[in-house]
Amino acid sequence: MAQGERWLEQVRRAVLLALVAVVLLVACNRTAAPPPPEASPATTPAAAKQVRVVVSLPVFVSLVEAVGADRVRVSSLVPAGTDPHTYQPTPRDAQALAEADIVFVNGLGLEGWLGNLIASAGPSARVVELAEGLQTIQDEQGTPEHAHEAGNPHLWLDPDYAIEYVRRIAQALGEIDPGGAATYQTNAERYIAEIHAFDAWAKEQVQRIPPERRKLVTFHDAFPYFAEHYGLELVGVIVLSPGREPSPQELAQLVDLIRQQGVPAIFTEPQFNPKLAETLAREAGVKVLELYSDTPPAGEDYIGMMRRNVEHVVEGLA
Numbered sequence: 396m397a398q399g400e401r402w403l404e405q406v407r408r409a410v411l412l413a414l415v416a417v418v419l420l421v422a423c424n425r426t427a428a429p430p431p432p433e434a435s436p437a438t439t440p441a442a443a444k445q446v447r448v449v450v451s452l453p454v455f456v457s458l459v460e461a462v463g464a465d466r467v468r469v470s471s472l473v474p475a476g477t478d479p480h481t482y483q484p485t486p487r488d489a490q491a492l493a494e495a496d497i498v499f500v501n502g503l504g505l506e507g508w509l510g511n512l513i514a515s516a517g518p519s520a521r522v523v524e525l526a527e528g529l530q531t532i533q534d535e536q537g538t539p540e541h542a543h544e545a546g547n548p549h550l551w552l553d554p555d556y557a558i559e560y561v562r563r564i565a566q567a568l569g570e571i572d573p574g575g576a577a578t579y580q581t582n583a584e585r586y587i588a589e590i591h592a593f594d595a596w597a598k599e600q601v602q603r604i605p606p607e608r609r610k611l612v613t614f615h616d617a618f619p620y621f622a623e624h625y626g627l628e629l630v631g632v633i634v635l636s637p638g639r640e641p642s643p644q645e646l647a648q649l650v651d652l653i654r655q656q657g658v659p660a661i662f663t664e665p666q667f668n669p670k671l672a673e674t675l676a677r678e679a680g681v682k683v684l685e686l687y688s689d690t691p692p693a694g695e696d697y698i699g700m701m702r703r704n705v706e707h708v709v710e711g712l713a
């Protein structure tokens with residue numbers, strides 16, 4: 396009996412020790428382990444599941460980032476510094492479209508290569524045309540074979556239209572990600588206020604150009620909305636349609652026009668070969684400066700790109 400009692404006592408102790416060990420282990424794990432998911436507040440942004448956004452042009456990346464901030468991951472089909480009119484899509488673009496939650500394009504025939512790409516990538520993502528239904532300027536400079544029937548597509552170079560693009564981006568993102576809708580609206584309003592502030596500054600800058608010198612000759616026909624918004628006269632363009640070099644007669648006519656009209660400078664764009672503009676400027680005896688239409692300069696957003704454009708216009712024409 397005594398032996399049996401001692402054995403029983405040993406078993407009791409062993410069980411007690413094991414229990415203490417288990418309690419200690421559990422307690423240690425509690426403090427070491429990350430908080431369980433149900434402990435985080437329900438309003439935490441879904442950082443792990445960002446909305447995958449694909450845009451057609453690099454300039455739209457910054458508009459979507461301004462609205463979406465860390466709720467979105469944005470990539471552009473057309474790489475920085477590439478002409479979107481003559482762009483040849485790659486298999487990687489089809490992949491990006493297939494993985495996208497939403498796609499923002501300009502429309503109005505700017506991305507002529509996009510239709511087949513979207514058809515082949517599958518229709519899962521929503522495609523939003525940012526310029527859809529907006530009042531366009533008809534192409535006056537374009538050749539008949541290139542003229543965009545729907546009107547000139549470069550509306551975002553007028554800040555008022557860029558604001559409309561931002562509103563559409565916020566609306567569409569809020570529809571596919573309702574949890575972020577309020578954030579998208581707040582961010583959009585903040586960015587719109589920044590665009591307004593830029594625009595007020597820009598209009599003051601343009602006043603420094605004598606009225607008779609507010610004349611614009613650009614590389615391709617991307618600036619009619621910009622010109623109209625800032626009270627500049629669009630005198631001519633160097634290439635009538637991207638990818639088509641002007642004939643010697645057309646160049647000679649443009650040189651005459653620049654001289655007759657007293658245009659102080661002409662503008663090239665970094666995505667095009669500058670040789671043509673340089674030749675023209677030499678013939679006409681004017682300066683060459685750069686304007687940005689589709690790709691902001693490195694490290695700049697839409698507003699930074701527009702600020703550079705205004706600075707260059709004032710520098711060239713004032």
Ligand SMILES: [Zn+2]
Binds near residue numbers: 688
């Ligand atoms: Zn263009």
